[in-house]
Amino acid sequence: MSLYVDKFIKMSLEEDLGLLGDITTDNLFNEMDYSEAYINFREEAVISGVEIAKRVFEILDENVKFKAFKKDGEISKKGENIIKISGKTKAILKGERLALNIMQRMSGIATNSKKYMEKIEGLSTRIADTRKTTPLFRYFEKLAVRHGGGSNHRFALYDAVMIKDNHILAAGSITDAVETIRRNISHTTKIEVEVENLEQAKEALAVKADIIMLDNIRGEKLAECVKLLKGKAIIEASGNINLSNLEEIAKKGVDVISTGAIIYSADNIDIGMDFI
Amino acid sequence: MSLYVDKFIKMSLEEDLGLLGDITTDNLFNEMDYSEAYINFREEAVISGVEIAKRVFEILDENVKFKAFKKDGEISKKGENIIKISGKTKAILKGERLALNIMQRMSGIATNSKKYMEKIEGLSTRIADTRKTTPLFRYFEKLAVRHGGGSNHRFALYDAVMIKDNHILAAGSITDAVETIRRNISHTTKIEVEVENLEQAKEALAVKADIIMLDNIRGEKLAECVKLLKGKAIIEASGNINLSNLEEIAKKGVDVISTGAIIYSADNIDIGMDFI
Amino acid sequence: MSLYVDKFIKMSLEEDLGLLGDITTDNLFNEMDYSEAYINFREEAVISGVEIAKRVFEILDENVKFKAFKKDGEISKKGENIIKISGKTKAILKGERLALNIMQRMSGIATNSKKYMEKIEGLSTRIADTRKTTPLFRYFEKLAVRHGGGSNHRFALYDAVMIKDNHILAAGSITDAVETIRRNISHTTKIEVEVENLEQAKEALAVKADIIMLDNIRGEKLAECVKLLKGKAIIEASGNINLSNLEEIAKKGVDVISTGAIIYSADNIDIGMDFI
């Protein structure tokens, strides 16, 4: 696990423990008390967050035993024990809520991601998330999307260029925007242009945008754009795409469909901890 | 706004900007470019997060003008402009996503909170959240619950005692658990005991627990417990409570109903930024 | 030990070591040098800080052997070796001053705390500290109070409500202040009201304050207040209470006496490290 994950977990533990700690547990248990507990999925779901939960308990008790029966990306049955934890009672009780809070959200997103992917099974289209995420929790939300079979869009404002209407206005034209930016950025960074019609798509293609995002373009117009762009730029469709229109758009031949809802519309999975 | 809010915003901006910044915007706009934009609610909702959003833009541009037409806790109409921002274009574009990510989630929770409260209108019961929150975002989620008319349960493991089954087992009895803890904590801290039946409720009352939580007790048994405890301890009901059984339980006379779903089952509100 | 303790120790070590380290020790000893040393109490005292001192040395040398012959809260004899440390010479020399600085202050407070408690032996009154503490060192000072048999008041501004004269003025009355706050805070948080006379005590009781603090009320008036409140609210006495008037006030039947002096008037205990 990365340095960021550890930092995030420590800060989250501080959120829940403050300076005073778990004033219930600390006054009833001592360092010698050991317990065993299962993390149980109360519903069928795509499992996500196992590796993160492991770090939660390891940070609280470096000798904890954490045994996962299934891995991130696999499917839990309703009522299935997915993880067994053995270690200091204090550590298990202090980490319980954080570990569950992380897993219930990540598994919810992974399960949602799988639902989206099933809609387009057999097609080669990717479904990608967006930057509509919970502040500071983005890394985990985007990881969960992948556990469910989905893909990620750019992580943040710094790892890919995305030229939208405001930028185009400021630069004067799509061409000017792309050329100005290309001159200043690394050749290792992709440029995506958001377009609203075939005209703009043509201009973006002419100036060699790596990715052309068709914003809210549907039906025949979408087909025309795809025909123009296929194989020459990565074609991304976006804008009000949900489970009901997903398949129709994918079938038009776009390479990527991006939708914030894959993350923000996910329902949490009910996960509990049962002491043995 | 508190030091914590500022710290949270700076860290969230770093999540989105990294070291390199907004490589699209920074290459097209300069420090002299100014813009105006509205933050618009695409649906009716309880507004939440206005004060936080304000800090986002102030941190990015200390001279930004941020005018809110409605306050946290008030109701937006569908399509209503709630905030007008005037300032550096770069600051507005860099803060846009973070401000919206915060507001769409907070307003979703506030709106959900109101929905819960409406179910028990006229009753004196409180509806309180739990610690089932998003890591590092708890402060904002609990604030949103209040904006919607709901109440907060303890913030974390450190600001109130909550004795559950594991603790009772370890201490030997409810009485022992409460007495041991009371000896060691401040007289300014409340003790809550989670009980499963009337017997336990009696014991918790006898040992003067401040709050007695009736876990998954319903119907006649709930009525008996309420009769026993009313006016002698704060009565809290919890466990699988949702919009459909909320009213029934409240009418039994409990003081507080706690439910994690008030936060985790909230749907995000669709909010956008429109440049003028 | 908690994450906070470790963070505090690391920052304190940085205070003493800076970037350059212990320029005396680092130039004379190498990583292979090992030593043994006792931590010796030069006077009789209530021991406090052993667990913290342990972390100091563990952070500097993860293989250090730290053997405590007595525990926090026990009594040292004059000249008694309380701890034996075996480990890297560099680690022992670098941690020495910090460990002693922590223990001499904590043991001083614990010893003072015991002196206060002895004054009221046999009575059920608690003696509690206040927020008059050394910045950033509060956690340790309040822990030491408990090691000496005393109790803690609220830890900070966030874990209990304390309504004082300014607040009452602003709200209009004690009743208004309590009701306004109660509406906005968690049901898990206690409300304390500071009163100056029987009249105010009655009002605070009527509005169901959890704790009523009698500020500088003595003699007959104190007795009247206690008679009114006993068993109905927690009675706290405060204001210019010291070793000479402590017993008299406790005997009036108050539940808690709070005094900043239990911490700030404590004398450091003389503790040294002796290499073997």
Place this chain on the structure above:
Amino acid sequence: MSLYVDKFIKMSLEEDLGLLGDITTDNLFNEMDYSEAYINFREEAVISGVEIAKRVFEILDENVKFKAFKKDGEISKKGENIIKISGKTKAILKGERLALNIMQRMSGIATNSKKYMEKIEGLSTRIADTRKTTPLFRYFEKLAVRHGGGSNHRFALYDAVMIKDNHILAAGSITDAVETIRRNISHTTKIEVEVENLEQAKEALAVKADIIMLDNIRGEKLAECVKLLKGKAIIEASGNINLSNLEEIAKKGVDVISTGAIIYSADNIDIGMDFI
């Protein structure tokens, strides 16, 4: 004020405010409420901490008006108003305890420092503190010593060399210890050697130690050492020096007397805040 002071104040405010803030004040006052208050010295004292207190309030309210009638190092009369603060009520109430906690301790040390200096008035001896300080608060404690007329010893383990018995043992001799270290450190760093008798003092002088500390040497032996060293090295006396033997030792002609008690034996000064 330095970056460190600001960092310290922010951390100390977090200690007292946590994430939730001042739950009493925040629920009764709003951003528009303004107040005025005096910081009043309840006893005669050497004032110390005014500049730090100023930063506390400035950090909480950038428009606060903070007027100091006397400066650090000057003498307060009993009951004298030293500072007048005008600003947001919330900021004043949140900063009150921290500002007072800092000033009561710093003024206590400054007053103690002055008491020590008065004992040797007219003599050219310096009285210096040691590293027996409160963790993380050392900067402020050493500043207070200077406000009272005393001097500082090295700040930490990194800004001067101090060779003690363990170091001498490890190196083989005073000569070896000094020469080894001198070879490895900057020519801008002083070397102090702690000696226990005339013999050692001679060796330290021969190897050109910058400062020679006479540890627990008294009477005739002290006089001999001073005679040997005067004008050739800085002569420092240390070890169990207090108010009663201070003058006698100073009169022997030592340049510096160092004593931890100047800091750790100081009594807090009683300082309060009075709203106008």
Place this chain on the structure above:
Amino acid sequence: MSLYVDKFIKMSLEEDLGLLGDITTDNLFNEMDYSEAYINFREEAVISGVEIAKRVFEILDENVKFKAFKKDGEISKKGENIIKISGKTKAILKGERLALNIMQRMSGIATNSKKYMEKIEGLSTRIADTRKTTPLFRYFEKLAVRHGGGSNHRFALYDAVMIKDNHILAAGSITDAVETIRRNISHTTKIEVEVENLEQAKEALAVKADIIMLDNIRGEKLAECVKLLKGKAIIEASGNINLSNLEEIAKKGVDVISTGAIIYSADNIDIGMDFI
């Protein structure tokens, strides 16, 4: 300027000021002392770091006046005053060394970058830096490369994929490596493959690598590779490229030449501060 720049500057000021500050300046000047000074280039150079230096002084004195006569990327004459600073003497003296340390290094790199670019004037080849940078200073070093007319390669390990020999070995083949990674990363991220011969270049092209880096390929072989790849992938040449062979390689038609030396072989520019 970004949040990162401010954080970097504050940490760098702490490196130079510690807790104690500038003990020379702080003891001779007071808050009321003002000065004016020029930052003067002792040699002709490409100016770089002006905007960073500005933030150094603004952080130390928020009212400082900082007037730059030339901008980053422009050419200084030998002995030319480039910046005039007016503000608190203490702030100017404390920031002097840091500002100069930043500018002398950045201007050195910018000047070197320009030297490289002049070698290939008229050609469309880019010259890009690498990750051979000074730890924590990379952002500034890469910015300076751009000020001199050069380009940046990927910033770090996270913003572009770079498949080298070890990765190819682990994956089994270039094809497997690219396909495995492509499946797991965002469609917004480019994939670069390092190849050693025409064979490998063909395989990388077949699997649609975005960038193909020809490692240490020269002469006829280089020409063959360029012929194969031109217009189909970005062609990057790397490996022991310096000022003497730069032009020859560029003329072969590669799109990008990457070289760590553009940063690490740069000589510092002599820049001084002159008080007026």
Place this chain on the structure above:
Amino acid sequence: MSLYVDKFIKMSLEEDLGLLGDITTDNLFNEMDYSEAYINFREEAVISGVEIAKRVFEILDENVKFKAFKKDGEISKKGENIIKISGKTKAILKGERLALNIMQRMSGIATNSKKYMEKIEGLSTRIADTRKTTPLFRYFEKLAVRHGGGSNHRFALYDAVMIKDNHILAAGSITDAVETIRRNISHTTKIEVEVENLEQAKEALAVKADIIMLDNIRGEKLAECVKLLKGKAIIEASGNINLSNLEEIAKKGVDVISTGAIIYSADNIDIGMDFI
């Protein structure tokens, strides 16, 4: 290794890994993959940074085996393997660039330092660095100077006083400047005065400056100053000193020659990692 070194390494790893990590390596290797690699010096050099590089890999993989065949300060042959690393492939690949970036710069400085020292072999003059260093990297650069046989000047603005022309102007005279400062600083801190002629040197000596720096004084005038000061103060020469005039100045009998070029003019050493 110190707490600072670990903090620096973690921040530098974050610079290179961000939140997303090494997206090439992480997608091709798993936790079970192990590798062995040599760190090889491509040129003869004074080795520096071995101990730091060790911490880089230990932080990434606590079970890594790191075997150094030579120590910091020893000489590498061209093409010699200096370190062998065995551990997780992911850890080795992630730490490679940082470890090499540190070692190539530190070894460059150490090698340069040795070159300076060889010029004055047999003389007792020290050669010391200055504060012309890379921000945040100073600790490592000054350590490297020592590995090459050179010495350090003061580390920062806080560990020694250095009175320059601006300070003298502000104080009125050298005498006033020294006396004012001496009164306010610890007796453990040295005072250095920069002088431009014999006159000033005399004044600095009269007021007992510990170190007198002769700024840009050469030839006969330098000889006169040395004659005056020898044995009475530490004599430091500075100002435009380089490899060509070093010996001549040293032979005049100065104690220390200080030059920023020992650090900033050093060329990086070519060091690579070869997997076995």
